[in-house]
């Protein structure tokens with residue numbers, strides 16, 4: 436590949452990096468997020484040809500423009516092949532047609548039953564490749580609202596040259612989510628339960644990473660949704676979806692249950708790369724900060740509300756910064772907004788930027804009651820069992836005030852991962868797979884720590 440797409444920080448004062456460095460760097464040294472200098476475009480002919488390609492072949496075409504000569508075509512293909520060999524469906528992300536208009540994109544066929552596997556399997560293979568090549572080792576640090584952690588631990592459990600530390604909010608994720616992480620027995624895996632919220636976990640990680648000396652000294656790498664390669668892998672299934680549905684001349688909406696804004700951002704970038712998407716719906720639960728932002732232009736933090744869709748119980752939506760940068764192309768402005776958010780807990784978008792945003796995004800929030808109702812209705816009407824996050828996506832899509840011919844809801848988790856919520860509503864337990872019942876019986880490994888950066892840092896230092 437003679438590609439040399441470079442990456443820059445959304446805040447403008449971190450060094451320009453190559454693909455490989457971006458993957459290991461995680462958060463930029465100026466506190467910003469890395470984005471490619473420009474979006475590669477795929478031709479219509481190429482996108483049309485995806486209809487006869489496998490998921491893995493499409494992945495190669497979508498991902499390769501972002502990669503440079505540090506990875507040969509053969510190596511990239513081998514990494515893609517390995518990454519998706521552990522999925523339990525040959526389509527990788529199969530589509531379920533509910534009716535002539537509504538589809539579910541099932542993103543939960545990976546080893547930990549949530550869409551995070553799609554990216555995390557790839558990243559662990561990719562990092563393993565680079566580490567082996569350079570005989571290096573790293574320490575991975577991440578915060579999880581429930582699903583990222585499991586996917587990361589599953590991906591890295593056999594990577595000898597990496598240790599992995601995952602923070603999750605103590606008692607605030609489902610039992611199945613927790614056990615997917617804490618029952619993996621591997622010497623390089625450290626589960627840390629923080630007495631606080633997901634945002635607290637994320638703040639601790641951000642603070643640890645903001646100490647550049649510590650980060651260098653300990654070879655720290657972030658794998659949460661700020662890592663560029665996660666967004667990159669998630670674009671693939673938007674292309675895959677429209678290669679499997681006849682959507683020419685049709686108006687297409689994707690509805691995405693949204694927390695950290697990574698999954699939906701991947702849809703936005705797919706659109707920038709040439710995929711014909713008319714609208715992206717930011718589906719939120721009671722934690723509706725992005726819905727309010729789209730409606731009023733005011734981005735204002737409130738407390739985190741606990742819901743039955745915990746993976747999107749988030750106030751600080753990190754990847755939204757990448758969208759702000761893309762729309763404004765002004766790193767000074769983005770820096771100022773982010774500083775203001777940190778200082779005052781809010782910022783207001785310029786009218787023009789809001790108008791631009793609304794051309795690609797709409798947003799509707801879903802109450803707990805609406806979420807419960809749609810889980811019941813979807814089962815009664817279609818005999819399809821959905822998890823509470825998918826329910827938020829589907830219910831939110833139905834609130835859209837414009838007409839779309841095709842509405843695809845991203846089904847981000849397997850219902851068994853939230854079995855209590857779902858079985859209480861449906862009085863049915865058939866969807867609880869053997870894998871989940873088995874995991875529930877296994878012993879757990881985790882350390883409970885205070886919501887205090889020094890305590891966490893000491894723990895990490897002591898275990899590296």
Ligand SMILES: *Cc1c(COP(=O)(O)O)cnc(C)c1O
Nearest residue numbers: 582694695696697698746847848
């Ligand atoms: C992580 C997650 C989301 C939110 O994705 P973001 O990229 O953070 O917006 C939605 N649903 C489930 C089940 C998740 O695990």
